[in-house]
Amino acid sequence: MWKDRSVEYVFVVTYGRSGSTLVQGMLNAMPRTLVRGENGLYVQHLFRAWQAADDIRQKRKGPSAGRPTNAFFGINSLTRGRFVRNARRLLVGGILGRQDEKDVDRIGFKEVDWHQITPEETEPFFAWLEDVCPGAKYILNTRDVEQVLGSGFWQRQDADTAMAAIKRVIEIQDHLRATRPDRVHETRYEVITGEDRAASDAALTALAEFVVGRCDPPLLETLRGTLAVGHGPNPFGKSRRDKKGA
Secondary structure (H helix, E strand, O other): OOOOOOOEEEEEEOOOOOOHHHHHHHHHOOOOEEEEOOOOOHHHHHHHHHHHHHHHHHHHOOHHHHOOOOOOOOHHHOOHHHHHHHHHHHHHHHHHOOOOHHHOOEEEEEEOOHHHOOHHHHHHHHHHHHHHOOOOEEEEEEOOHHHHHOOHHHHHOOHHHHHHHHHHHHHHHHHHHHHOHHHEEEEEHHHHOOOOHHHHHHHHHHHHHHHHOOOOHHHHHHHHHHHOOOOOOOOOOOOHHHHHHO
16 A cells, blocks of 8 residues: 655646657656556546535535534535545555555656646646645657647547647646746657757756656666657557658
8 A cells, every 4th residue: 555655746748649658658767767658637537526525615614514413514524635645545556556666756647638627727736736746747748730630549530629639738838837847847759759869869868867867878778779669559650641741
């Protein structure tokens, strides 16, 4: 069972077909780091559960709610701190699975469903997430949007719907850049996978330094080796645009 000890949290904030599974692979190649894949952003449902509970609590709390004859008996016991602690256990337990907690110092997940967060709940959501995951870091992964729209599952989506989802994630990335500049890091698919070895190495080094605080030559070689491994549902697959140009 997870003991509420000091651990670092890192989340990949991006949209689908941006190379995020490759970034996930890079993170898992780093020492004592466990970053899981997509989970439907279920933590958002935990946040909304708290919002719903807190709404009724604010309306019905008070001395009378301490009496068993009151319809809202016990609502005063529903505190943010207690809810957060239990949400942390659920989130961390879901990330760890069968992984021994003693083997990791950094945990998190990558997700492409951040567009589900509405504009109005953006800051309340991340403030709550950081109560659950203190000091959370965010990797903002990007890729040329035209290439993204011509790749994988986006090809089966309505163009306007797809663009709206991607733009919403970009808005969230911008929000995190503006409000948490010391806890965000940029990764760019084209740079990491590009033919410019120096630029790619610099990007990999910066990523490792952001996550684990260092990047020695063996770790850099490990990360470079990860580039040669297929990641995602269509590893090394070509986009519609690539096929048209072939």
